[in-house]
Amino acid sequence: MKRYVAKRLCISLATLLAILFILFLMLELMPGSPFNDEKLTQSQVALLNDKYGLDQPVYYRFIQYVKHMVTGDFGVSYTISKNTSITTLLASRLPVSIRIGGQAVLLGTVIGLFLGLLAALKHNTIFDTLTTVVSVLGVSLPSYVFALALSYSLGYRVHWFPLLYQQEAAMKSSVLPTISLAMFTVATVARFTRTEMLEVLGSDYMLLAESKGLPEWRLILVHGLKNALIPIITVLAPLVVSLMTGSLVVEKIFSIPGIGSLLVTAIQSNDYNVIVTLAFIYSAMYIGIMLFVDILYGIIDPRIRLAKEGNYEH
Amino acid sequence: MSTNRENVPSFEFQPDDFLLAKNRDLGVDQVYPARSYWSDVISAFIKNKGAVIALVAIILIITFAIIGPYMNGYTYNGQIIANQNLAPRIPVLETWGVFDGTEHMSTSTGMTVVNKYVNPNKTTGLESTYYWFGTDVLGRDLFTRTFMGTRISLYIALVAVIVDLCFGMSYGLISGYYGGAVDNVMQRFAEILNGIPTLVIVTLLMLVLKPGLGTITLALAITGWIGMNRIARAQVLKLKEQEFVLASKTLGAGDFYVIFKEILPNIFGQLIIMSMFSIPNAIFTEAFLAFIGLGVPAPLASLGSLISDAFKSFTTHPYMIISPVLVLGAIMLSFNMLADGLRDAFDPKMKEI
Numbered sequence: 001m002k003r004y005v006a007k008r009l010c011i012s013l014a015t016l017l018a019i020l021f022i023l024f025l026m027l028e029l030m031p032g033s034p035f036n037d038e039k040l041t042q043s044q045v046a047l048l049n050d051k052y053g054l055d056q057p058v059y060y061r062f063i064q065y066v067k068h069m070v071t072g073d074f075g076v077s078y079t080i081s082k083n084t085s086i087t088t089l090l091a092s093r094l095p096v097s098i099r100i101g102g103q104a105v106l107l108g109t110v111i112g113l114f115l116g117l118l119a120a121l122k123h124n125t126i127f128d129t130l131t132t133v134v135s136v137l138g139v140s141l142p143s144y145v146f147a148l149a150l151s152y153s154l155g156y157r158v159h160w161f162p163l164l165y166q167q168e169a170a171m172k173s174s175v176l177p178t179i180s181l182a183m184f185t186v187a188t189v190a191r192f193t194r195t196e197m198l199e200v201l202g203s204d205y206m207l208l209a210e211s212k213g214l215p216e217w218r219l220i221l222v223h224g225l226k227n228a229l230i231p232i233i234t235v236l237a238p239l240v241v242s243l244m245t246g247s248l249v250v251e252k253i254f255s256i257p258g259i260g261s262l263l264v265t266a267i268q269s270n271d272y273n274v275i276v277t278l279a280f281i282y283s284a285m286y287i288g289i290m291l292f293v294d295i296l297y298g299i300i301d302p303r304i305r306l307a308k309e310g311n312y313e314h
Numbered sequence: 315m316s317t318n319r320e321n322v323p324s325f326e327f328q329p330d331d332f333l334l335a336k337n338r339d340l341g342v343d344q345v346y347p348a349r350s351y352w353s354d355v356i357s358a359f360i361k362n363k364g365a366v367i368a369l370v371a372i373i374l375i376i377t378f379a380i381i382g383p384y385m386n387g388y389t390y391n392g393q394i395i396a397n398q399n400l401a402p403r404i405p406v407l408e409t410w411g412v413f414d415g416t417e418h419m420s421t422s423t424g425m426t427v428v429n430k431y432v433n434p435n436k437t438t439g440l441e442s443t444y445y446w447f448g449t450d451v452l453g454r455d456l457f458t459r460t461f462m463g464t465r466i467s468l469y470i471a472l473v474a475v476i477v478d479l480c481f482g483m484s485y486g487l488i489s490g491y492y493g494g495a496v497d498n499v500m501q502r503f504a505e506i507l508n509g510i511p512t513l514v515i516v517t518l519l520m521l522v523l524k525p526g527l528g529t530i531t532l533a534l535a536i537t538g539w540i541g542m543n544r545i546a547r548a549q550v551l552k553l554k555e556q557e558f559v560l561a562s563k564t565l566g567a568g569d570f571y572v573i574f575k576e577i578l579p580n581i582f583g584q585l586i587i588m589s590m591f592s593i594p595n596a597i598f599t600e601a602f603l604a605f606i607g608l609g610v611p612a613p614l615a616s617l618g619s620l621i622s623d624a625f626k627s628f629t630t631h632p633y634m635i636i637s638p639v640l641v642l643g644a645i646m647l648s649f650n651m652l653a654d655g656l657r658d659a660f661d662p663k664m665k666e667i
Binding site: 023253 | 502506511514606621632635651
């Protein structure tokens with residue numbers, strides 16, 4: 001097991017380093033410079049380049065950059081808010097995004113589990129059909145469709161929730177974005193729970209547990225759901241991806257001061273450092289979760305661990 | 315006991331005793347018509363109502379994408395400033411009270427109904443003008459623009475399938491077939507690329523290159539193939555140890571002949587179906603990019619950029635956002651359901667993947 005974890009860790013670190021390198025190279029190739037102001041003279045631009053270390057060779061800047069990233073110093077923003085350190089920018093924005101993302105995952109998982117369980121237990125009834133419809137819609141429609149529909153109906157028409165995010169009413173204004181982001185989670189979790197639960201319910205050990213006279217709740221929750229849950233971990237990765245992309249658009253629609261809207265602004269104003277930092281943070285979160293999922297899966301299901309170790313041994 | 319024959323009751327066979335008890339006309343050698351693989355597939359597909367509806371919807375959408383932009387006299391980029399922000403108006407339906415060009419405006423005095431086409435107090439000059447989906451803020455016909463945008467989404471769908479089938483498939487086939495060090499290097503590379511969120515790759519690429527259809531195509535080409543690579547590789551690993559591969563090798567076939575002529579035909583059907591699943595993803599990526607302002611440049615329209623434009627005034631003119639959202643939703647939904655239906659019809663075992 002240690003060997004397996006170590007190997008996964010190495011691959012993740014290599015990926016992270018590769019990402020840093022790619023990010024850096026791509027930004028090198030980018031047209032324009034942060035000092036596009038026509039009023040700046042040649043020598044002023046040179047001075048600015050010198051000040052920010054942009055006149056150093058590429059490899060040197062890359063090593064410097066990695067060094068800084070490791071120590072958590074992401075540098076300063078060039079254009080969005082001049083000379084503010086990105087760490088400060090993130091400090092106020094990251095919690096907002098994480099909070100809404102977390103709420104969405106939590107809400108989505110709970111509702112998804114409930115729907116999936118209901119559909120499996122009441123197989124081929126109206127509940128089952130309803131769950132299928134919800135999961136097909138949730139997987140197919142992008143989160144901004146839900147965001148727009150919700151903000152028009154519940155926000156604009158009946159005024160239940162604010163149209164735009166308000167810092168002072170954070171709870172109330174995070175309701176609509178949370179629901180829009182949660183739809184994909186609901187759909188995916190419901191779909192998987194239903195399929196897995198149906199399979200588990202038809203298995204021999206469930207028949208045995210039932211014939212031993214266990215109470216129904218114990219039968220379903222302990223013997224059924226626990227086993228059905230294992231494969232659901234695999235859908236975590238697509239969920240994270242959908243939350244990331246979703247957050248960009250949903251944050252724009254509700255003008256939430258999170259990192260998604262920061263990335264959009266940074267892209268539109270060519271703010272190198274902010275883009276690289278955010279891309280790095282998104283990638284790091286993604287890699288971290290993939291690593292977590294792989295290791296967790298190995299712990300829960302020994303078959304996977306052994307199979308994978310066998311694969312790497314070859 | 316056996317000697318006591320006198321007590322055995324007399325017994326006579328009746329003709330009925332030599333017939334089958336209940337099912338007198340049980341057909342022992344009944345021949346059923348043979349069911350070929352394709353008739354099985356087609357009947358399984360037709361039974362899946364969702365998939366059939368999706369197929370019809372896709373055909374409809376494709377038809378509209380082809381002829382839609384020519385169905386009325388307007389062009390996708392022709393601006394008539396006088397006709398801006400007009401609500402949808404459709405000839406026959408307007409007599410029923412829907413799509414008659416009215417829209418609800420909320421003003422300081424409350425909701426009012428406004429009709430910019432017909433006004434009993436004055437001539438507007440638009441009495442015989444019909445915009446089926448309305449017009450946008452620049453007075454461009456939304457019907458034409460929506461279906462021009464649909465073309466882009468369908469083009470993206472095509473790109474996604476081609477990338478999957480050309481690049482992802484070949485990559486997975488070669489990686490799986492050679493195995494060993496080649497496989498290790500190729501899969502590590504794919505793993506590292508897969509470790510970077512698509513969002514990051516695509517946005518950075520759009521920054522380095524000029525935003526446009528070409529760049530979007532390239533972005534999809536870079537990110538779209540990894541899933542298919544895995545599926546193709548897994549299938550090759552299953553097949554490459556089988557006898558027919560060994561036989562072909564023994565007869566002196568080269569590696570590429572074995573891969574593309576012997577192994578590929580066995581799995582091509584499954585791979586095509588799996589590639590259908592990447593279509594909604596690709597369409598979504600394009601719509602997402604357009605929404606954050608990295609889509610096709612104006613005056614071209616894609617469904618994403620139409621939604622993005624209409625979003626700016628969606629509380630005052632909600633009709634502008636409805637048609638592109640509905641078409642986009644219909645495309646995504648249809649492709650998802652069609653892919654599901656095809657997979658189940660072709661290979662029920664594939665459900666687990």
